[in-house]
Amino acid sequence: MKQLKRLAGLIKRRGSDWGRREHGSMVLEAALVMPLLLIVLLLFIMMIRLCAVQMALQSAASQTVRQVATHIRPADLAFQKASSSIPALPNLGSFGLPLPDWGGDLAKEAAGWLPAPAGVLASAALEGNWQPVTDAAATELGRTAVEPQLQQFADEAVLQKEHLSLSHLSLPDLKEKQQPFLTIVAEYEFPFSLPFINRKIVLREQASERVWVSDAAPAREDSAEADVTPIQIVSIQPVPLHPGNKATVTALTSPGASASLTVNYKSGTSIAKHLGSATADANGYVQWTWLVSGNTTPGTWELTATSASGETVSMHFNVTKKEDSAS
Structure with missing residues (x-):
């Protein structure tokens, strides 16, 4: 088979020039x-x-x-x-006294x-x-x-x-x-x-x-606090209470002021007689005496006394059966 001769000068070698141009474009893009x-x-x-x-x-x-x-x-x-x-000391300076x-x-x-x-x-x-x-x-x-x-x-x-x-x-x-x-x-x-x-x-x-600074003016004594009627529960007798027996609560409030007492048991608010509103004596003492129902559930319950101005004070008390307290 006859081999073809390569014609020198007709085909140019472009590989090296192409590589240089591609490398130059990457450098330009990076720049x-x-x-x-x-x-x-x-x-x-x-x-x-x-x-x-x-x-x-x-x-x-x-x-x-x-x-x-x-x-x-x-x-x-x-x-x-x-x-x-x-x-x-407004006038001391006029008398020559040091301020x-x-x-x-x-x-x-x-x-x-x-x-x-x-x-x-x-x-x-x-x-x-x-x-x-x-x-x-x-x-x-x-x-x-x-x-x-x-x-x-x-x-x-x-x-x-x-x-x-x-x-x-x-x-x-x-x-x-x-x-x-x-x-x-x-x-x-x-x-x-x-x-x-x-x-x-x-x-x-x-x-x-x-900042922490003092008040501009002191509180006035004739403010709403003067209209507050205080109340305090002094005692409850006997201790503890027994179903079927009477109980007495003594409270202290302003003399001649009215106050009310409510007693709350497990079943709800008591509706016994002599509870509710009462008037304090000349010394400010007011008492409520009522009969504790024989069906009252033993336990710890609460009573609340309310003054004429709406101030309230509460106290807890115990109710036990006689045989339980005796033992």
């Missing part, structure tokens, strides 16, 4: 796609960091407002002391005696620097008492203290007691750095806490 993938990956990382910073900021604000709120009580006492002492210097050395001593931040709070209340409801973040109280506490409770693994600051501070009203809430707003500058993007995102978290 285009890889930066996008890296940007997306960095974006996810920044979002996770942003969430962690926000949670840490909220935790720092919550712990700060709780810590400061627990130390408001000494400031409230100092404020009430200063407010009550100054009006009590108490609540804003001088005493305020400094209070700041030194009490732990932080109670000392600074009490000193501010004595010096008259207490500004309720308004924004006090830029005042000396906010910078020296609250903001250091905020930075102290910041998680250093997540938050950078130089980017953390106090944005808003609302103090409770120690005079009128209308707004007994301490509110702070913490601010954090989060550096959002990505390729072609270099901005700062400002995060703010608010926390409020009700």
